[in-house]
Amino acid sequence: MKLKAFATSVASLGSLAVAATAEPDLARGEYLVRGPAGCGNCHTPLGPDGPVPGMELAGRLVDKNPVFTAYAPNITPASRIADWSDAELARAIREGLRPDGSLIGPPMPFAMYRGLGDDDLASIVAFLRTLAPVENEVPPSEYNIPLPPAYGPPVETVTAPPQGVTVAYGAYLAGPVAHCMECHSPMGPQGPMTDPAHLGQGGFEFHGPWGTSIAANLTSHEDGLAGYSDAELKAMIAEGKRTDGSEMLPPMPYGYLAGMTPEDLDAVILYLRSLPPLPDA
Secondary structure, three states: OHHHHHHHHHHHHHHHHHHHHOOOOHHHHHHHHHOOOOOHHHHOOEEOOEEOOOOOOOOEEEEEOOOEEEEEOOOOOOOHHHHOOHHHHHHHHHHOEOOOOOEOOOOOOHHHHOOOOHHHHHHHHHHHHOOOOOOOOOOOOEEOOOOOOOOOOOOOOOOOOOOOOOHHHHHHHHHHHOOHHHHOOOEEOOEEOOOOOOOOOOOOEEEEOOEEEEOOOOOOOOOOOOOOOHHHHHHHHHHOEOOOOOEOOOOOOHHHHOOOOHHHHHHHHHHHHHOOOOOOO
């Protein structure tokens, strides 16, 4: 028990150090939450016409399957996060650990979020604090699988690549920020297979009221993006439009990705073009 308490204390000190040195930017936090990170795609209740007005980030049922029933919690200031410190909220987002030491389960993409830069993470936390409080009780998630004690060792500090139309920044947006590569990589026994032999290979199935959608191959293979122009890719990512003009299916957060700056969208496409060619999974 003493060893566990010591480890928790050390991890908390690391989080506090990051919180103290990071530079939050409210405008940046709003852009990330309402844009490429697409937090509302899971955390905002949905009605027949899309996100329910006045309920932004108030929580909802995300997925119900034989493995788990997952609820995205209310993350407005009316929820329990109001009692969490900024460092505790940052750790919950990036590492999936609540202040009481319990683990947040899937489908929150912690494999990707562990790479969020300190400044971006602080900006997200700062923006969440400014949201209008919305009273909405969301049940706890239920898991029929054992969850690990943690998703990895404590994250001490992460420096994001400089913003710009570069492969490195595109990889950051498509990975830690928008977690495209988690959904668009095959699912293995231990979760998404984001190793070089499978990264971006597609094939993961999503089941919902819309039917079944299959994550596309994002690599430079002919099974993937080789036959598409940059303009066609932009329309698919930010508008949810196929090359024939037909509507693409959820759960890809087209409405949020539409808020990306042209430069960020260019960086993502530049990165996707750099992925080694892999055939469909």
